[in-house]
Amino acid sequence: MSVAKIGAASYRLKNVGIKGTAAVVGPKEGQGPLGAYFDKVWVSETNHETSFERAERALLEEALNLAVKKANCSWDDVDLVLGGDLLDQIVSTNFVARQHERPLLGLFAACAVFTEALGLGALLIAGQGPKRVAVGAVSHHMAAERQFRFPIELGYQRTPTAAWTATAAGAAILGVAQHEDLLVDTVTFGRVIDYGSKDPNDMGSAMAPAALDSIERHLAATGDRIEDYDGIFTGDLGVFGIDLLQELGSAAGLRFGDRLNDCGKSLYYLKEQDVHNGASGPGCSAGVFSGYLYQRLKKGDWQRLLLVATGALFSPTTYQQGETIPCIAHAVTVSSPGAHAR
Amino acid sequence: MADQENTQRVRAYQELVKSRRPSKPILKNVIYAFFVGGAICEVGQWIQWGFMQNGMTAKEATSPTTVVLIGLGALLTGLGWYDKVVKHGGMGGTLPITGFSNAMVAPAMEFRSEGLVLGVGAKLFTVAGPVLVYGLSAAFVVGLCRYLLTGVA
Structure with a gap:
């Protein structure tokens, strides 16, 4: 270690x-x-x-x-x-x-x-x-x-x-990793980013810039390219937040394509279960990773995953007082042991 | 300089957000509100006629009709149905007195877990409180104007 x-x-x-x-x-x-x-x-x-x-x-x-x-x-x-x-x-x-x-x-x-x-x-x-x-x-x-x-x-x-x-x-x-374990490879801790969003009913757009910031800095520090990942999963940007992140990414020269997805967008049948933008909450990224994403990696479908959970750091008091919503995203690369030897 | 760049970046982003934000289905909402609100008023009208059939005047029937509607709103809230009515009906479900009943009963149910005093007692008006405060204030102002203009108390 x-x-x-x-x-x-x-x-x-x-x-x-x-x-x-x-x-x-x-x-x-x-x-x-x-x-x-x-x-x-x-x-x-x-x-x-x-x-x-x-x-x-x-x-x-x-x-x-x-x-x-x-x-x-x-x-x-x-x-x-x-x-x-x-x-x-x-x-x-x-x-x-x-x-x-x-x-x-x-x-x-x-x-x-x-x-x-x-x-x-x-x-x-x-x-x-x-x-x-x-x-x-x-x-x-x-x-x-x-x-x-x-x-x-x-x-x-x-x-x-x-x-x-x-x-x-x-x-x-x-x-401590043993032969079959998935590895936690690289970690980037997020900065608090505030792009002036105020609507607590639209946290996806508030958090998208924080997600981009952490992903950009993670890729720059690790030297990884987007193609090195089988999936880049944000936490709970939802449908709208992911669209904005795609757009912010292309403006910054990052073409995520369909590698970029979101735990919140994946957890429900959005229309049938009537959840609008998708799922949110700490349990969203935790549950989707610990259930679904972990198994995709474990089964060998995927070799490397970038998990970027996103958080809106406001309270009911701050938004009632008209404050903007500061946001944060922490990025963690999880990979299968084979991918690590690459 | 950095601040200026920041402001510009924030403004540009907020404009992007605004241009991409999915719009609310306003036409659909308005039509649903019309029919849901209309249906509730229709029910109220039938109840009032019911009382009038039993010998009350239209004015006398108003109060018991209101009571029955409040009871219905409370019942549907308790059964967990009224939130679905408002989800589709929007203001059509919120504005009638059944919506007011929903705004009182929902916190009463919700805050039982914090006890009868600090829970139900303290939180009963969390939703309806502002409506009461500004409703009563507005009634006072209107009443005062009427008195000053017409002399009728």
Whole structure:
């Protein structure tokens, strides 16, 4: 294991592997096109929990427990837990830590928290700190609705650019790579970028410039070209955000083509499930990676993936006060062991 | 200089966003609002006629009609249907008194988990509050103008 700083906020890591992942999602997510890739699909939004907040915790706890199990280790082997969620004071992450009782670093980067945790965890392992790190992120549609928008049963019309916060949790166990493990290759931590967007019902367009900034700096630092990736997946830009990112990319000389996709755009049947711009939330990129993307790489369909989770760093108070929405994106390259030897 | 470049970049981006933003289906929304709102008013009219059949005058029937409509709105909210009515009907579902009922009952259901005092009690008016504040204020101003102009209280 070793780590080399290759850019302003970019690092190349040696021998950090993903030992296992797990994704647990709600019923709507299970009915989407990626339904078969998730470890567990809840039959109801609350799964018999008495509040939406409790349901969110249960979701994260199940995903973390499953990931530990699938990584063939026990909680005692986990040196550190990294992760976050959307609720005030990141209560889901903190409360779940009460159950597993492992050292915790709670993170907040809104919907970008999964790659922040993944990158940071890998960096710590490469720097020969902890030997095994669990990372996880979660969101629950109903819990997010009541914190950021309106009561669930209140009738109102969503705008075409509004996103649907996913009920999903994803978790991964990182450790020293052994032969078959996927590798966390390179990491670029994002800067906060604000292009003056104010509409909390259009986070895709607010976050697209942050995604571009991190992708550009990641490619520049690593020397990778777009063609070196089988997929570049942003977190939750959605339909509109991806269109803008394509456009911003071509203006900056980056032709993404159909390699560029988005976790939020992929999680649902957009029209049939009536989710407008697509999915959002920390659980979106966490769940889509831990379920779908991980398996695409593991099966050998793909060799290299760039995951760029995107976050809008606002609160209900800041947008009510008319502030613009600062955004961030963290980029992590995950590759199969074969691709690494290239 | 850097600031100026920044402002320009931000402005250019916001213009791009504006030009590409998918537009709301306004015509469809308006037509749906007309029929959904119309249907609710039609139901209200039938209820009022029902009371009038039983010997009330049109004016007397107004209050019980309102009560029945509020009850219906609350019932549909409780069943989880009223949000679907507004989703399609937009203002056609929000503006009638059934929409006001929805705005009261939805937070009442939602904040039960925080208890009867700090939950339901404190949050009951989170949605309807502004409507009440500005509705009452507007009524006061209009009433005052009427008094000053016509002398009728």
